[in-house]
Amino acid sequence: MQVPAPFEYERATSVQHALELLRARGPDARLLAGGHSLLPMMKLRLAAPEFLIDIDPLAGELGYIREQDGELRVGAMTRHRALLESDAVARHATIITDAERVIADPVVRNRGTIGGALCQADPAEDLSAVCAALEATVVVRGADGDRVLTMPEFHRGPYETAVGDAEMLIEVRIPLHPVAGSAYEKVERRVGDWAVAAAGAAVRLHAGVITRAGIALTAVGAGVTSGAAEQALAGQPPSEATFAAAAELAARDCSPTTDQRGSVEYKRHLARELTLRALRTATARALRGDA
Amino acid sequence: MQVTVTINGEERSADVEPRTLLVHFIRDDLDLTGTHWGCDTSNCGACVVLFDGEPLKSCTMLAATAAGHEITTVEGLAAGGELDPVQQGFIECHGQQIGFCTPGMLLTARALLDANPDPSEHEIREAISGQICRCTGYSNIVKAVRWAAENAPATTTTTTTTTGA
Numbered sequence: 001m002q003v004p005a006p007f008e009y010e011r012a013t014s015v016q017h018a019l020e021l022l023r024a025r026g027p028d029a030r031l032l033a034g035g036h037s038l039l040p041m042m043k044l045r046l047a048a049p050e051f052l053i054d055i056d057p058l059a060g061e062l063g064y065i066r067e068q069d070g071e072l073r074v075g076a077m078t079r080h081r082a083l084l085e086s087d088a089v090a091r092h093a094t095i096i097t098d099a100e101r102v103i104a105d106p107v108v109r110n111r112g113t114i115g116g117a118l119c120q121a122d123p124a125e126d127l128s129a130v131c132a133a134l135e136a137t138v139v140v141r142g143a144d145g146d147r148v149l150t151m152p153e154f155h156r157g158p159y160e161t162a163v164g165d166a167e168m169l170i171e172v173r174i175p176l177h178p179v180a181g182s183a184y185e186k187v188e189r190r191v192g193d194w195a196v197a198a199a200g201a202a203v204r205l206h207a208g209v210i211t212r213a214g215i216a217l218t219a220v221g222a223g224v225t226s227g228a229a230e231q232a233l234a235g236q237p238p239s240e241a242t243f244a245a246a247a248e249l250a251a252r253d254c255s256p257t258t259d260q261r262g263s264v265e266y267k268r269h270l271a272r273e274l275t276l277r278a279l280r281t282a283t284a285r286a287l288r289g290d291a
Numbered sequence: 292m293q294v295t296v297t298i299n300g301e302e303r304s305a306d307v308e309p310r311t312l313l314v315h316f317i318r319d320d321l322d323l324t325g326t327h328w329g330c331d332t333s334n335c336g337a338c339v340v341l342f343d344g345e346p347l348k349s350c351t352m353l354a355a356t357a358a359g360h361e362i363t364t365v366e367g368l369a370a371g372g373e374l375d376p377v378q379q380g381f382i383e384c385h386g387q388q389i390g391f392c393t394p395g396m397l398l399t400a401r402a403l404l405d406a407n408p409d410p411s412e413h414e415i416r417e418a419i420s421g422q423i424c425r426c427t428g429y430s431n432i433v434k435a436v437r438w439a440a441e442n443a444p445a446t447t448t449t450t451t452t453t454t455g456a
C-alpha cells in the first residue's frame with residue numbers, strides 16, 4: 001500500500017492565507033493543488049513535505065481563462081479539463097488544446113491544474129514546453145508583491161522553478177498575436193502515459209515571413225526552449241526546407257536518455273520528426289487565421 | 292483530524308490522519324468496499340468515484356481534501372432498489388467479467404450520460420480511456436453504456452431520445 005509519509009495539513013481559504021502559511025512554514029511547506037503530480041510522488045516517498053497547504057479551495061479564485069490587455073490570462077488553478085474545453089484557448093493557443101487532449105486521461109484531467117503542472121516541473125510534463133513555445137509569462141506572488149517571469153526565468157530544470165519558499169504561482173499569461181498559429185505533437189506508448197517525446201511550435205507571421213517561432217521539446221533533455229531552431233526560423237519564409245533545418249537543430253540541441261520508453265536514437269528521431277510536424281501544423285493554422 | 296463528507300446522500304464522518312487517501316477512507320473508515328483499490332498510481336481507474344458529480348481517481352486525493360464535498364460510490368447508484376440504467380446495461384450486455392474495473396466504469400458511465408445522454412462509441416471510449424479493464428472487455432462495456440443511453444428512464448436523464456445503436 002502506497003501512503004505518503006506523515007505531514008501536517010491545513011486548507012488555505014484565500015491566496016493571502018496560503019501566502020501567510022507559506023511564510024510561517026517556509027521550506028518545510030508545499031502547496032497541494034490538484035494533487036495529481038505531488039501525491040503520487042509523496043506516495044513513492046520521493047517527496048515528503050512536513051506541512052501541506054491544500055489550495056483546492058482556491059479553485060474558484062484562481063480558476064479562470066480570460067482575454068485581457070492583449071493576453072490570454074489563465075489562473076493557476078485552472079484544471080486541464082477547463083483548458084481542453086475552452087473555446088478561447090482553442091482559438092488563440094491551439095497548442096494547449098493539442099497538448100491537453102493527450103495529457104493523462106479524462107479522469108485525471110478533471111483534477112490536475114496548469115499551475116501544479118508547471119510548478120512540479122516534471123521533465124516529461126507537457127505544459128512547460130507549451131508555455132515556453134508560446135512565450136508565456138507567469139505571475140509569481142509573494143509578500144512583496146508580484147513578479148512576472150518568462151518561462152526561461154521560471155523553469156530552472158527538472159523539478160525546479162524560480163518560485164521561492166514563500167511564493168506561489170498565480171497566473172499564466174499568453175501573448176496574443178494577429179497572425180499566429182501553434183501546435184503540439186506527442187508520442188506516448190499508451191493513453192495516459194508520459195511522453196516518449198513531444199514538440200511544440202508557435203509561429204508568428206507577417207508579410208509572408210516568420211517573425212518569431214517558439215520551439216520547445218518535452219522529455220528529451222532539451223533546454224526550456226530550442227534556441228538554435230528558433231533562430232533558424234526567424235526572418236525566414238515558411239517552407240519545408242526551413243522547417244527541416246530547424247527540426248534538425250532542435251534534435252541536435254537536446255540530450256535524451258535511453259530508458260524503458262525508448263533509445264537515445266529513437267527519441268532524437270522523434271524530436272526531429274515531431275518538431276517538423278508541429279511547425280507544419282502551426283504554420284498552416286497561422287495562415288488560416290485559425291489560432 | 293475529523294473528516295466529514297456527504298457520501299451517497301448521507302453525511303459520514305471519521306477521525307483520520309491527514310495522509311489518509313480518499314480510497315482508504317471510503318473502504319476502511321466508511322466500510323464502503325464497492326470502490327476498488329487497484330494500482331495505487333492513478334493509472335487503472337478501479338478506484339473511480341464521483342466527486343461533486345465528476346469522476347475522480349480516489350487513490351489520488353486526500354480524504355482531507357474531500358471534506359465537505361459530495362461523493363457517489365457504486366453503492367449509491369441504485370435508487371430505491373432499482374438498478375441504475377448503466378448497471379442494468381452491464382447485465383444486459385455482459386459488460387463485466389471479473390468485475391474489478393466495474394464500479395469505476397459504472398460511475399464514469401453515469402457521469403458521461405449525465406453530461407451527454409446520447410454519446411457516440413468514440414465518446415464512450417474517450418470517457419473510459421483512463422480506466423483499465425484487466426479482462427479487456429471494452430467492447431461489451433461500450434455496448435453496455437450505449438444500452439443505458441437507449442434505455443434510460445425519463446427520471447435519470449433530462450432527455451431520453453433514443454436512436455438506434
